Amino acid sequence: MILSVTFEKTTYAEIPAKFEAGTPPIVAAIGLGEALDYLESVGMDVIEAHEKTLTDYAYQALQTVDGLTFYGTSESKAGVMSFNVKGIHAHDMGTLLNDEGVAVRTGHHCAQPVMERYSVPATTRASFYLYNQTDDIDVLVASIKKVQKIFN
Amino acid sequence: MSSKQIYQEVILDHCKKPRNWGKIESPTHKAEGINPLCGDHIWVTMNIKDDIVDDIQYEGESCAICMASGSMMTAKVKGKPISEASTLVENFRALTTSPDWDDKDKSLGSLSIFSVIRDLPSRVKCAMLPWHTLTSAMNSEGDISTEGEHDPVPGSGTDKG
Numbered sequence: 494m495i496l497s498v499t500f501e502k503t504t505y506a507e508i509p510a511k512f513e514a515g516t517p518p519i520v521a522a523i524g525l526g527e528a529l530d531y532l533e534s535v536g537m538d539v540i541e542a543h544e545k546t547l548t549d550y551a552y553q554a555l556q557t558v559d560g561l562t563f564y565g566t567s568e569s570k571a572g573v574m575s576f577n578v579k580g581i582h583a584h585d586m587g588t589l590l591n592d593e594g595v596a597v598r599t600g601h602h603c604a605q606p607v608m609e610r611y612s613v614p615a616t617t618r619a620s621f622y623l624y625n626q627t628d629d630i631d632v633l634v635a636s637i638k639k640v641q642k643i644f645n
Numbered sequence: 646m647s648s649k650q651i652y653q654e655v656i657l658d659h660c661k662k663p664r665n666w667g668k669i670e671s672p673t674h675k676a677e678g679i680n681p682l683c684g685d686h687i688w689v690t691m692n693i694k695d696d697i698v699d700d701i702q703y704e705g706e707s708c709a710i711c712m713a714s715g716s717m718m719t720a721k722v723k724g725k726p727i728s729e730a731s732t733l734v735e736n737f738r739a740l741t742t743s744p745d746w747d748d749k750d751k752s753l754g755s756l757s758i759f760s761v762i763r764d765l766p767s768r769v770k771c772a773m774l775p776w777h778t779l780t781s782a783m784n785s786e787g788d789i790s791t792e793g794e795h796d797p798v799p800g801s802g803t804d805k806g
Contacts, residue, residue: 581709582707582708582709583708584683584708584710584767584768584771585652585708585709585710588648588710588765588768589648589649589652591648592647592648592649600682600683601682601683601684608684614683614684614685614706615683615684643649643652643653643657644652644657644709
């Protein structure tokens with residue numbers, strides 16, 4: 494925002510007002526507030542515990558897949574699992590899991606130095622949250638095994 | 646046809662037994678192809694004699710779609726005049742990117758299975774990379790990337806940072 498404008502000279506408002514011209518993101522702010530109210534009504538600790546349960550379940554379930562390698566196995570990790578399955582490029586895995594109705598992220602995840610650290614071109618990444626159930630993980634694991642059958 | 650079927654019926658055959666796999670020693674034409682977003686990295690080496698693709702080999706590290714596309718490409722263009730190879734590149738691009746394109750004269754033969762890729766925009770670059778690299782080799786343009794001006798589907802990258 495400005496303090497005053499003439500053809501000769503423009504004087505800007507003090508920071509932060511200088512950078513806050515125009516309509517503020519009112520709708521976004523109200524939306525954020527609603528989202529926080531919702532999360533608090535469920536309980537942040539409940540969400541964290543649910544995510545931890547799913548992550549532990551997935552960690553066990555994915556170990557039944559032959560040739561699966563995890564990338565990132567910290568005890569305190571969030572509900573995000575990166576992995577590759579021997580002989581199957583992550584992008585092929587992603588396309589075929591998509592056919593089974595399973596949405597995963599594939600690629601270098603905007604973290605190319607990490608890919609280089611593990612000497613892989615890409616990984617497949619599944620993530621879990623409040624709206625997932627252990628059933629979803631069963632479908633993920635069964636679908637990976639189906640993809641393996643296609644490749645073998 | 647679903648993407649699962651294309652994997653089952655054609656792609657895996659070519660991944661397990663890639664045709665014309667390797668690098669020609671002292672080729673007359675060659676190019677390196679890179680898709681930086683997915684890490685595909687391939688080489689096409691050729692011997693062109695009297696404007697005919699006398700020999701062509703393909704090698705690299707890539708996903709199954711890229712590998713099968715390259716394997717089938719070498720089988721298709723080997724022995725063909727370079728003018729015909731250029732037409733095949735354009736036809737393959739149309740096949741994988743234009744919804745209404747029809748291969749009326751059946752020029753692509755079994756490669757027509759790649760029309761499924763139209764419904765998988767993030768995989769078009771995988772299928773196109775060997776063909777871009779072939780064009781590059783024929784023109785001896787040197788290295789090629791599927792990004793920037795060579796992007797077959799601008800804005801379709803799977804890794805946006």
